[in-house]
Amino acid sequence: MIAVIYFFNVYAANWIPRIQNLLLALHLLCWVIIVVVLFAMAPHNPAKKVFTEFHNGGSWPSMGISLMIGQITAIYGSLSSDATAHMSEEVKDAGRYVPIAIAWGYIGNGILALIVIVGFLLALPSVPDALNDSTGFPFLYVFRQIFSTSGVNGLAAIILVPVIFSNILFNASTARQTYAFARDRGLPFANWISQVDTRRRIPVRAIALSCLISGLLSLINIGSQVAFNAIISLNVAALMYTYAVSISCVIYRKVTCPETLPPRRWSLGRFGLAINITGLLYVIFALFWSFWPPSPSPTARDFNWSVVIFVATFIISLLMYMFQGRRHYVGPVVTVQRVD
Structure with missing residues (x-):
């Protein structure tokens, strides 16, 4: 492949x-x-069973907790x-x-x-x-x-x-x-x-x-399937973190210095700031739940290793910035081709 x-x-x-x-x-x-x-x-099952019955497959004490952890699969x-x-x-x-x-x-x-x-x-x-x-x-x-x-x-x-x-x-x-x-x-x-x-x-x-x-x-x-699952489990947590950083920067600019934002060809209009704030709150919420295991007493195979991989990646990224990024990285290179 x-x-x-x-x-x-x-x-x-x-x-x-x-x-x-x-x-x-x-x-x-x-x-x-x-x-x-x-x-x-x-x-087919009866429609009532599909829309009104719930299954707590993680053995959590409440359906609410099970739902919060289960949403990570939908995000993935x-x-x-x-x-x-x-x-x-x-x-x-x-x-x-x-x-x-x-x-x-x-x-x-x-x-x-x-x-x-x-x-x-x-x-x-x-x-x-x-x-x-x-x-x-x-x-x-x-x-x-x-x-x-x-x-x-x-x-x-x-x-x-x-x-x-x-x-x-x-x-x-x-x-x-x-x-x-x-x-x-x-x-x-x-x-x-x-x-x-x-x-x-x-x-x-x-x-x-x-x-x-x-x-x-x-x-x-x-x-090792456990090691493989540990690495790919980073996806949701890492993306939620990067979304949180980027959306926070946009919100900060919109509130404190909107004139510094570049002109945009597509906009969320007057609801843009509210949507940004809602999105930021949700990605932080999802980031919190992305570190939870699928069940209260997980084995090594079932454990959610994303928190370990996330911290390790975060430390490596900080070291890369300290030894290389702060000397060489200056932000995204912008190349504009103007057509008259």
């Missing part, structure tokens, strides 16, 4: 826009197929909604169209996801049985209640194909972010990482580095 990702991002980079269009079509087509299966072909499923921003340097009129893509992408996919979740819960015979299924994937448990093995394989393929295409685009986004941070002198070996291939006009070395890191993480998973 990593080899395929590297090939497309380096040797077929001109196809990326076409792949994005194809992914959108596949995404909608696969969504329709899954929705038809869940709503039209699967045996929404983490890619801002990926468009990483590609903004390659988007025409990015100040207008990148925010539009983020907003409508999030809202549109949120509606589609809600419909799928309702269909999934209607077709779910037993929550404990689904969670304890031998495959480790509750959606396969639901598919098995409807189809034979060949049917389950077909539906699983329908889900995996868009995931494969998405991985290609995820790497494109990650590589551009890596390149931009190296170009701004925020990473070690910045000159090497930020070099752009003069013939292809893409950051080949940043693409290769992101693929290499993905491969190393995969090797960790082979050796």
Whole structure:
């Protein structure tokens, strides 16, 4: 998979826009197929059971605590909604169209996801049985209640194909972010990482580095699933922290010195500050819950190691800033091409 990702991002980079269009079509087509299966072909639970019964799978003393911890999974499923921003340097009129893509992408996919979740819960015979299924994937448990093995394989393929295409685009986004941070002198070996291939006009070395890191993480998973889960558990906490920092800076500028903010092509209007404050409060709230384990007495395998990885990453980042960043990093490099 990593080899395929590297090939497309380096040797077929001109196809990326076409792949994005194809992914959108596949995404909608696969969504329709899954929705038809869940709503039209699967045996259903009563609607009352779906919308009024709750299952505390973490053995917490109250449903409220279980809900607060469980929301982190939903947040994890929404983490890619801002990926468009990483590609903004390659988007025409990015100040207008990148925010539009983020907003409508999030809202549109949120509606589609809600419909799928309702269909999934209607077709779910037993929550404990689904969670304890031998495959480790509750959606396969639901598919098995409807189809034979060949049917389950077909539906699983329908889900995996868009995931494969998405991985290609995820790497494109990650590589551009890596390149931009190296170009701004925020990473070690910045000159090497930020070099752009003069013939292809893409950051080949940043693409290769992101693929290499993905491969190393995969090797960790082979050796220890606990260690792998500990590393990827950092995602939600790290992003909530970065959102908190960036939104706080925007709020501070809006309140104390709004004239220093650059002109914007897309705005939240008069509700912008209230939305920023609400967003900041929620990401801090989510950051707090992202460090909780899934159950009151977790084992080493089930423990939420994100707090350990978060602190370690934070310390490493501070050391990088002390020894390199404060001497070389001067903030994002702004390159503007004016067209008269």
